[in-house]
Each structure stands twice: as structure tokens, then as C-alpha cells.
Amino acid sequence: MIDITYSDEVARARESGAPLVALESTIITHGMPFPQNVETARRVEAEIRAAGAVPATIAVIAGRLHVGLSDEELDRLARARDVAKLSRADLSACIATGGTGATTVAATMIAAHLAGIEVFATGGIGGVHRGAETSFDISADLAELATTPVTVVAAGAKAILDLPKTLEVLETQGVPVIAVGQDEFPAFWSRESGLAAPLSMDTAEQIARAARTRRAMGLSGGQLVANPIPEAAEIPRDVVDPIIRAALEAAEAAGVRGKDVTPFLLDHIFTATEGRSLESNIALVLNNARLGAEIAKALTTLPA
Structure with a gap:
């Protein structure tokens, strides 16, 4: 099984059995310009928290599959250039070669399932x-x-x-x-x-x-x-x-x-x-x- 890096918030939710909602990251890297992209991502995460669940934004950063991003990681991803757009066909290759990529619907589903979300x-x-x-x-x-x-x-x-x-x-x-x-x-x-x-x-x-x-x-x-x-x-x-x-x-x-x-x-x-x-x-x-x-x-x- 592949190693997954969980944010502190997501790790706590997994331990306690709190409800989790996965979020993709292409909306951040390919959907809109900075800073609107990171502002929107934080608004979406805040909506999930306000509704009583825990958000888990998913991305590949330097060859690691991340489920849940810290504020610093979210900001860094929002500012990054030449981020790969990952689907089923290239998700594993990005991880294997140490790349950084944002997950589409298909890749987010795969990662969410691996994380039990x-x-x-x-x-x-x-x-x-x-x-x-x-x-x-x-x-x-x-x-x-x-x-x-x-x-x-x-x-x-x-x-x-x-x-x-x-x-x-x-x-x-x-x-x-x-x-x-x-x-x-x-x-x-x-x-x-x-x-x-x-x-x-x-x-x-x-x-x-x-x-x-x-x-x-x-x-x-x-x-x-x-x-x-x-x-x-x-x-x-x-x-x-x-x-x-x-x-x-x-x-x-x-x-x-x-x-x-x-x-x-x-x-x-x-x-x-x-x-x-x-x-x-x-x-x-x-x-x-x-x-x-x-x-x-x-x-x-x-x-x-």
C-alpha cells in the first residue's frame, strides 16, 4: 500500500471517526488565478467545517500523496506553476517520479478511496x-x-x-x-x-x-x-x-x-x-x- 501524508486535521478525524469530505485540487491550480484560487479553496473547506465535517483537499506534492493540506501547503500549491493535472493514467507516475500534481475527479476518487473517505x-x-x-x-x-x-x-x-x-x-x-x-x-x-x-x-x-x-x-x-x-x-x-x-x-x-x-x-x-x-x-x-x-x-x- 502506498504511503499517504495526512494533514493533522485529517489524521485526527480518521482517529476519531469524524465525517470526512474529499476535495480535488485542480480547481486550485487550473481553475482560477491566484489569490482567488486559494481564497475559494479556503471558503469551500470552511463550508464543510461549518456543516460539521472535515475537509480533505487532495494533491501530490514532491512525490507524496497528500490527503488534507495545511494552510501553508494550500498557499504554496495555489502559487505553483507547471503543476501536472492528474487523472487515473498519470497519478502513479507523478508519485513515482517525485512530481507535483493536482487531482482531477478520477484521481481524487482513487486517493479518497485509498484513504477510506x-x-x-x-x-x-x-x-x-x-x-x-x-x-x-x-x-x-x-x-x-x-x-x-x-x-x-x-x-x-x-x-x-x-x-x-x-x-x-x-x-x-x-x-x-x-x-x-x-x-x-x-x-x-x-x-x-x-x-x-x-x-x-x-x-x-x-x-x-x-x-x-x-x-x-x-x-x-x-x-x-x-x-x-x-x-x-x-x-x-x-x-x-x-x-x-x-x-x-x-x-x-x-x-x-x-x-x-x-x-x-x-x-x-x-x-x-x-x-x-x-x-x-x-x-x-x-x-x-x-x-x-x-x-x-x-x-x-x-x-x-
Whole structure:
């Protein structure tokens, strides 16, 4: 088993059995500029603490897998340049070569499971990219959800993706997709996508019980909890969809491919919405952190 470096706060939580919520680190290194990145990361951690759980931000630093970061480590990571973006394919290589990297959804799920953490809160998962029928561009997040037993709380999949195909792949992989408090699958910045959610639940307790039941049945993989963005922070679908289409056309015209597509699109959408997309992104991450804490707390009341 690989050695894991735990922060003091996370180590105490593990010893006492306190509820833990994993957090990714790409939002810090690749999501926004300094100092907004570290300020947002600390706000997310504070939301989890306020809800009665313990945050565990995950990253690889100088070849060590860290579960939970100190204030100094968080600040250093936020200022770092040329940080690798780690998924399942390159997580182990980064550790083996002494590198530093930020974890995506897939890598965070792997690390969380290694650390015995059952809940992970993020913004939105990756999925099937538009045009994947020719590019075969499908995020490793979907296969990870089918493999690794972690409950992932997100505001659906990123709206720049092909959401119908993303739901189809999740269904094929046997991943439960649970919308919270509504029957429609949310679309990241928007509460509605026009797509029915496969499952709907209203409480953290129901979601926690569903996770425990999967474990008891010996079913592999986790579950995706699709938590709609708060109404006050959403960008309605009829507003954001034309902006996304324009961003996709701009990416195609510029010949942007592969891992460069998502940051290009997000930057284009940020400019077109005059920063509103980033404000909404922060609001939905905070909302997901709160729900993640409630689910983690509910899990501590159930038999393991």
C-alpha cells in the first residue's frame, strides 16, 4: 500500500471517526488565478467545517500523496506553476517520479478511496465531449465512477459536454445518477438540462443509505449525486446555451483539441458572461460542499 501524508486535521478525524469530505485540487491550480484560487479553496473547506465535517483537499506534492493540506501547503500549491493535472493514467507516475500534481475527479476518487473517505464534493464531473463520435473524447471520470466506491457530489456534468451521451455512458457503466430534490438532471450553471434524471432523492440520509446498500450488495463503483446550483446563482439554460455553442465554434475554428478544449471553453464563457460563470461556479461548489458534509455525517450513523 502506498504511503499517504495526512494533514493533522485529517489524521485526527480518521482517529476519531469524524465525517470526512474529499476535495480535488485542480480547481486550485487550473481553475482560477491566484489569490482567488486559494481564497475559494479556503471558503469551500470552511463550508464543510461549518456543516460539521472535515475537509480533505487532495494533491501530490514532491512525490507524496497528500490527503488534507495545511494552510501553508494550500498557499504554496495555489502559487505553483507547471503543476501536472492528474487523472487515473498519470497519478502513479507523478508519485513515482517525485512530481507535483493536482487531482482531477478520477484521481481524487482513487486517493479518497485509498484513504477510506467515502464522499467527495466537486463542481462538475467530466463526461462525453461533444463530437466524441469522431474524437472519442470521453473523460476518465465516468469509468472511475463505475469502478471506485466513492459518492461524488457535483452540479451534474459540465454543461459544455454532451449531456445525453454522458448519461447514456453512466447508465451503461451501472452508475447511479441521483438528482437532489428534483426529477431533472441539472446542467452545472443551470438547474435544468431538459433531461430526466435516472434517480431522485431528497435527503442526505437517503443518499447515504443508497451508498451503504450498494456496498452490502457487493456492487462496484460509486454514485453521482447531481445537486442543482442554488436558484439565486444559476445562469438559465436559454442564456448559457448560445454562449456555449459560440465557444465550441471558436474552439473548432482555433483548432483546439484534447485537454486544451475545456480550459479554452471555460475562458470563452467567462468572458462572454462578464465573469458570471465563475461566480456561479463558486456558488455551486460551496453548495456541493455543504451537501457532501451532510452525506458524510449521515454515513457515520449507518453500519459500515
